[in-house]
Amino acid sequence: MAETLPHPSTRPIWLASTSRYRRELLGRLGLPFDCEAPKVEEIRLTGEAPAALAQRLALAKARAVAERHPGALVIGSDQVCALGDAVFGKPGDAAGARTQLAQLSGRTAQFFTAVAVVGLQAGVWKQHLDETRCVFRALNTDEIAAYVAAEEPFDCAGSFKVEGLGISLFERIESQDPTALIGLPLIWTSSAMAAARGGASLASR
Numbered sequence: 001m002a003e004t005l006p007h008p009s010t011r012p013i014w015l016a017s018t019s020r021y022r023r024e025l026l027g028r029l030g031l032p033f034d035c036e037a038p039k040v041e042e043i044r045l046t047g048e049a050p051a052a053l054a055q056r057l058a059l060a061k062a063r064a065v066a067e068r069h070p071g072a073l074v075i076g077s078d079q080v081c082a083l084g085d086a087v088f089g090k091p092g093d094a095a096g097a098r099t100q101l102a103q104l105s106g107r108t109a110q111f112f113t114a115v116a117v118v119g120l121q122a123g124v125w126k127q128h129l130d131e132t133r134c135v136f137r138a139l140n141t142d143e144i145a146a147y148v149a150a151e152e153p154f155d156c157a158g159s160f161k162v163e164g165l166g167i168s169l170f171e172r173i174e175s176q177d178p179t180a181l182i183g184l185p186l187i188w189t190s191s192a193m194a195a196a197r198g199g200a201s202l203a204s205r
Contacts (some may be wrong), residue, residue, distance in 0.1 A: 011122060011197070016065040016076040021156075025184040026075065031193065038064040038076060050082035051112045055129055058114035070120040073196050077184050079113045081157040090155050097148045097159035101169070106138040109158060113180040117192045124196045128188045130180040134158070135171040 013033040015026055023035055038061035044053050055078075062076025081088040083104065091097040110133055117126040139147075151166060153159045160166030162173070162181050179186040 011119065012069065012072040013193070014065050014069055014072050014074045016061040016074050019183060021183040022077060025179055025182060025186060026189070028186060029190055029193070033075075036065050036068070038062075040064050042078075044087060050080045050085070050087055050110070051114075051129060051131070053087070054078045054080040054112040054114035055116075055127065059116040059118070059127060062116040062118040066118040066120050073117060073119040073122065073124060073193070075184075075189065075193075076116045076118070077114065079111060079157055079183055082110045082112065083107060088157055088159075090157055091159045092154055094148050094152070094154070097153055098144050100159040101136075101139060101144045101148070102141070104136045104158065105144070106136060108133055108135045110134075111158070111181055113183065113185055115185060115189055115192070117189075117196055119196060122196065126192045126196065128185065128192065130175075130177055130185040130188070132173065132175040132177075132181045134173050134181070136169055137171050139169060 013031055015022060015033050015035045016038040017023070018035055018037045026033060040057060040060045042057055057078035058076045061078065062074045065076070066072065066074040088100055091100050110131060113130045113132070115128045117124055147165060147169065148159070151161050151164055153161050153166065160169055173181065175181060177185040177187045
């Protein structure tokens, strides 16, 4: 007897991430999902552009989890903060956060947030790249120290939380999707998931 595969709208959904920010963002869509660490080595290749790095890692994360759950739809995402060709990772501690913000002060950084949706049995391979430009105010040492102490953005590339007090660090932010800067572009993700689930609207689930 031929195997009966689940309808796209009933396939389980996995988020290839343990990030609390991405988990909270995806939760806004109201879809049941599970989270799993993709266990992908996040190393920049020699000469790799920041945007290409984000896209490669997002797809690698989604594919890694999809291979363990071939019947599921898997969402992978990665974000790269870039100042020119220089890439900023998560600062890890207060000293690292202060250093990053001092380097970003008065300058324009680009945040590349890539998303991939992979479903191996469903034949789903979707990718997207969002670019957000962040123009930082000129920040003095005391401002930087006070902000870092207040919000402790140690697990955020660029050392700020735009959804919190971090919004005060900017002159302006140029973006097509405000959720991208937090870690997952929901406008594209919601559309991609609706299409991957057989065209079912998330709003009318």
